[in-house]
Amino acid sequence: MTQSEIAKRLGVANTKAHRLIARATRDGLIRVFVDGEVAECIELEDALSARFSLAFCRVAPDLDEPGMPLTALGLAGATFLKNEIERGEHNLIGVGHGRTLAAAVNRMPSVEAGNTRFVSVLGGFNRRFAANPFDVIHRLAEKTDAEAYQIPLPLFANSLEDKKVLLSQSGVGEVFDIACSASLVFVGIGSVSADASLLANNMVGEEEMGILRDSGAAGELLGHYFQLDGTPAAEAFSARALAPDLHHLARATVVGIVGGPEKVRPTLALLRSGILNGLVIDELTARKVLGEAPAR
Structure with missing residues (x-):
């Protein structure tokens, strides 16, 4: 190069x-x-970018990790986030939560944030109103010494009426508006499998997850669900999410971080939705995604 x-x-x-x-x-x-393995990752990045019209793609090399490749994803995600902070092009960066994002923030060194602020772009409390076990926003604030905001709400309201009431509370609506105005959004991609993080963290119940599966949902991003072909699923359910709407996300640069064999279909669903502008993914998952979506 x-x-x-x-x-x-x-x-x-x-x-x-x-x-x-x-x-x-x-x-x-x-x-x-010439490093053959790294060269292969670059080829995968180019293939994914071309296939799904991505402006950015980073494929983390396989490190022979058992289970979810959190080390590889953490290193790649940390590099991406650090570079974006240092570039200073985004004054407000929105982040989600989950294992992959937590791994990325934990791997990131302390960095001067300048004028950059951070905001959690989804409610971060589970149904027991305990803090999310993979807290990201607080750790990010510690590493950058920057202003950071968290939406003090669960991810889903019980109804649209409850959502309106929650957002009308003093101070809550203001933070939610900040989340909706983030110009860069860095988030994980969820599944509807039995080990989905939203289910494990009691943000979605077993009955609700069954409804989502029946709707044809294959992948999730910020409480919005999509079928395998990229079309929205369970829109009435997603409307209850305390997260930016799809029209807000359309105005932002949205980068997903994802990995593991159970995330192949969810990743395909989100890539086909057109919401993602960028992707951080591990090598094995990238190969499987391309194998499931051959060039036309």
């Missing part, structure tokens, strides 16, 4: 890429060779 291409892929300015390359060369940190 040229220096310009490297800067674009890493999400940094050309001058910074030049300084980094020069310093690494001077310090003997660079060896020139």
Whole structure:
């Protein structure tokens, strides 16, 4: 790659890429060779970007992790988030919660946020009103010393009327409006399987999950559900979500982070929906997604 291409892929300015390359060369940190595995990941990134019209894609190399590839995803997600903070193009970054995002924030070094603020883009309390076990927004605030906001509500209201009441409470509506105005949204992709995180965290009940499956839902993002072909599913249920609506997300840059064999169908559903502008994904899942969606 040229220096310009490297800067674009890493999400940094050309001058910074030049300084980094020069310093690494001077310090003997660079060896020139062809890494087949990394080259294959770049090919996957290009294939996914072309197939699903993505502006950004990062494929994390396989690290032979048992179960969900949290180390690989954490490193790739941390790099993406750190680069976006340092670029300073987004004054307000919205983040979700879950295992993959928690892994990314935990892997991220402390970084000066400048004028960047952060906001949780979905309600973060489960039905027992306990804090989410994979809290992200507080950890992110600690690592950046930046202003951060959390929607002090559950992910789903019991009804649309209850949602209106919750959002009318003093201070709550203001934070929700902030969440809806984030220009970059970095979130996980959920499933409707038996081990779905929303089900495990009591944000969705067994009966509700059964209704979602019956509707044909295959994937979830911020409480919005989609069928495998990318069309919305269970829209009446999604309307109760305390998260930005789809028209708000359409105005933002939405980047998903996802991995694991159970996330192949959910990832396909979200990629086909057209909501995602970018994707951070592990190598094995990326291969399976492309295998399930051959080029036309």
